[in-house]
Amino acid sequence: MFDALAGRLQGTLAEVRNRGTLSEQDVDAAMREIRLALLEADVNFKVARQFTSQLKERCLGAGVIGGLNPGQQVIKLVAEELTSLMGRAPEELIFSARAPTVILMAGLQGSGKTTATAKLARHLHAEHGSAVAVAACDVYRPAAVEQLTKLGAQAGAEVYEQGTERDPVEVASWARQRAEREGRDVLIVDTSGRLHVDEAMMDELARMRAATKPQHVLLVVDAMTGQDAAGVAEAFADTVPLDGVVMTKLDGDARGGAALSVKAVTGTPIVYVSTGEALEQFERFHAERMAQRILGMGDVMGLIERAERGLEQERAVELERKLRRNQLGLDDFLEQLKAIRRMGPLTGLLGMIPGLGAAQLQNANVDEHELDRLEAIILSMTAEERRRPELIKGSRRLRIARGSGTSVQQVSALVKQFGQMRELMRQVGRGRMPDLAALMRSVR
Numbered sequence: 001m002f003d004a005l006a007g008r009l010q011g012t013l014a015e016v017r018n019r020g021t022l023s024e025q026d027v028d029a030a031m032r033e034i035r036l037a038l039l040e041a042d043v044n045f046k047v048a049r050q051f052t053s054q055l056k057e058r059c060l061g062a063g064v065i066g067g068l069n070p071g072q073q074v075i076k077l078v079a080e081e082l083t084s085l086m087g088r089a090p091e092e093l094i095f096s097a098r099a100p101t102v103i104l105m106a107g108l109q110g111s112g113k114t115t116a117t118a119k120l121a122r123h124l125h126a127e128h129g130s131a132v133a134v135a136a137c138d139v140y141r142p143a144a145v146e147q148l149t150k151l152g153a154q155a156g157a158e159v160y161e162q163g164t165e166r167d168p169v170e171v172a173s174w175a176r177q178r179a180e181r182e183g184r185d186v187l188i189v190d191t192s193g194r195l196h197v198d199e200a201m202m203d204e205l206a207r208m209r210a211a212t213k214p215q216h217v218l219l220v221v222d223a224m225t226g227q228d229a230a231g232v233a234e235a236f237a238d239t240v241p242l243d244g245v246v247m248t249k250l251d252g253d254a255r256g257g258a259a260l261s262v263k264a265v266t267g268t269p270i271v272y273v274s275t276g277e278a279l280e281q282f283e284r285f286h287a288e289r290m291a292q293r294i295l296g297m298g299d300v301m302g303l304i305e306r307a308e309r310g311l312e313q314e315r316a317v318e319l320e321r322k323l324r325r326n327q328l329g330l331d332d333f334l335e336q337l338k339a340i341r342r343m344g345p346l347t348g349l350l351g352m353i354p355g356l357g358a359a360q361l362q363n364a365n366v367d368e369h370e371l372d373r374l375e376a377i378i379l380s381m382t383a384e385e386r387r388r389p390e391l392i393k394g395s396r397r398l399r400i401a402r403g404s405g406t407s408v409q410q411v412s413a414l415v416k417q418f419g420q421m422r423e424l425m426r427q428v429g430r431g432r433m434p435d436l437a438a439l440m441r442s443v444r
Contacts, residue, residue, distance in 0.1 A: 002256040006294045008037035013078065013295065017071030022064055030074065031056045042226035042257030047085070047264045055081050075295065082291035085260055087269040091244055091285070093216055100133070100179040100187040102212050105246075106205055106236055107220030109193035112248035114144055116220045116274060117190040118151035119282035120246070123272070125156040126280075130185040135175035136161035137168040137208065138192045148190055155279055158184070168192060169204065173211040189214070202239045209240050216243040218271065223250045226257035230265035237266060244271035247285070251275045259290065328422055330386040334378045337371060376404040377414055389415050 012033040019026060031052045038048035058077050064070045095101045103120070107113040117134055124130040134152045136159060138144035145161050152159040160175040172189050179187040189212055194201035209217065219242050221229045229245075236242060245262055250273045263269055270285040378386060380403035385392050392400065392415050401408045 002041070002259075002290075002294050005037060005041040005256045005260075006296065008040065009034065009078070009294060010296045012037065013071070013075050016074050019071060022070040022074070024060070027056060027059050027064065027074075034078070038260065041255040041260065044227040044230055044257070044261040044265055047227075047261050050264070051081060051085060079288075079291050079295055082260075082294060083288045085264055086287035086290060087263045087285070088287055091269045091271045093244075093271065095185070096215050100176070100184045101216075102176060102179075102214040103186065103188045104209055104212060104214040104217045104240075105188060105190050105220055106217060106240060106242075107191075107193055108222070108232060109141075109195065111193060111220045111222045112274065113193055113220040114138060114148050114190055115151065116246050116248055116272075116282075117188050118148065118155045118157070119274060119279050120218075120272065121152060121157035121186075121188055122155035122279045123282050124186050131158075131183070132156070132186045132188065133158040133160055133175070133179050133182070133184045135172055135187060135189045137171050137175070138190050139164040139166065139168050139171070140192045144190075144192075151279070157188075158182075160187075169207045169211050172208045176212050187212075202236075205236075206239055217241065218244050218246050219268065220246045220248060221258060221262065223247050223256075223258045223273075224252060226255060227261045229258035230261040233262050233266040233268055237268065242266070242268045244269055246270075246272045246274070248274040251281075256294070330378050330381065330389055330418060331383075333418060334375060334386070337375060373404070373406060373410070374414065377401075377406055377411055380404040389418055 012030060016022065016026070016030050034055070035048050035052045038051060039045065043051075055077060058081070059074060062073060062077065064073050064077075093101075093103070105113055105117050105120075107116075121132045121134050125132045132155075134148060134155075134157050136145040136148045136152075138148070145164055149159045149161060160171075160178055162171050162174065168191065172191075175189065176187060189208065191205060191208060192201065194205065217240055219233055219236050221232060223229070225232070229247075233242065233245065245268050247259055247262075247270050250259070259270060259273075270287075273283060273285045275281045275283065377400060380400045381392070385396065385400075392411070397408050397411045397415075401411050404411070
């Protein structure tokens with residue numbers, strides 16, 4: 001995520017940090033490098049120019065030149081300006097006092113709008129306990145209604161659909177009335193993807209807004225479109241007032257132009273981001289956290305929140321009890337592996353750890369398949385062997401290796417490494433995750 005931008009900015013700021021003092025010429029040189037980094041990341045030219053202009057003004061006014069620890073001061077100012085550029089405080093959806101709260105989803109063709117609709121439904125159902133319904137009003141794209149029906153069921157939402165023969169405005173109006181009758185907390189209306197130059201389709205979107213009277217209109221934007229996302233948002237805003245942006249495919253965006261441009265150009269904040277293909281890989285957007293990740297400062301709060309979602313509180317207490325009694329087994333470790341995988345790709349998790357810059361992440365050589373290998377080895381053991389790994393010797397190791405498609409050496413390495421980690425955790429006496437990196441290196 002934003003790898004190219006992060007690498008370039010972190011490299012520039014590392015040079016600044018290594019200088020004992022800074023002159024105005026040093027600041028000018030750093031601003032040029034930062035501006036180039038933003039332009040290469042496909043940030044809107046006016047946004048990049050205004051960003052560095054404001055940053056330079058703040059640097060000169062903050063006593064950076066000739067001051068103590070000037071590098072740290074510059075990094076702090078860059079983080080603050082990046083946060084301001086993307087929106088500062090996280091935006092909140094306001095729920096209507098009289099149900100249902102209606103959310104109208106709009107976007108270009110291929111932006112991932114239907115999937116984003118299902119992800120938002122799951123998020124509101126899982127995180128807020130809302131009774132959510134989704135209206136399938138994308139009647140033009142083949143199989144769009146079927147797609148939302150399937151994803152909506154997975155998200156725990158009721159799906160309102162009338163096939164593809166009805167007028168989408170009529171379907172939307174009917175869905176709102178049904179949501180009112182059934183006492184739904186939230187109704188999310190999935191509309192047809194449209195080209196923003198298509199006047200007929202944009203007029204239809206305006207009529208859908210009039211028919212459903214939504215509390216929020218969210219524009220779904222593909223992060224891979226770069227700074228063009230800002231132009232798309234402007235075009236939609238001319239037809240329908242926008243309340244927020246849902247940024248999709250953020251995990252595949254190495255540049256960051258869309259996220260860094262859309263708020264500055266349109267004034268429309270990013271509310272949610274999609275960080276993977278799974279329905280649960282969807283979260284509120286925090287500008288401050290994203291700025292810190294871009295600068296290699298990590299995202300500890302985001303990491304904690306993902307961990308809390310991945311492991312139920314009752315199970316966490318049980319694991320701590322086992323740890324204190326030195327009863328932690330490989331079944332427990334397997335459960336932790338699965339919880340970690342539910343948190344998202346390992347590369348994304350590593351990027352949330354403070355101190356791991358873009359260069360270190362590129363050299364991390366994280367292979368998701370190593371987790372598959374660990375799981376295969378553990379699942380090839382008997383229940384007793386998983387509970388008491390010290391039993392695994394000789395013929396048992398050979399049987400496990402054959403069953404998991406690995407080698408005896410890899411099985412032995414896993415058992416040895418787990419034994420060391422269990423002893424370490426016993427001594428520490430509190431819940432501490434095993435050294436996954438060491439475990440994966442040992443079974444290669």
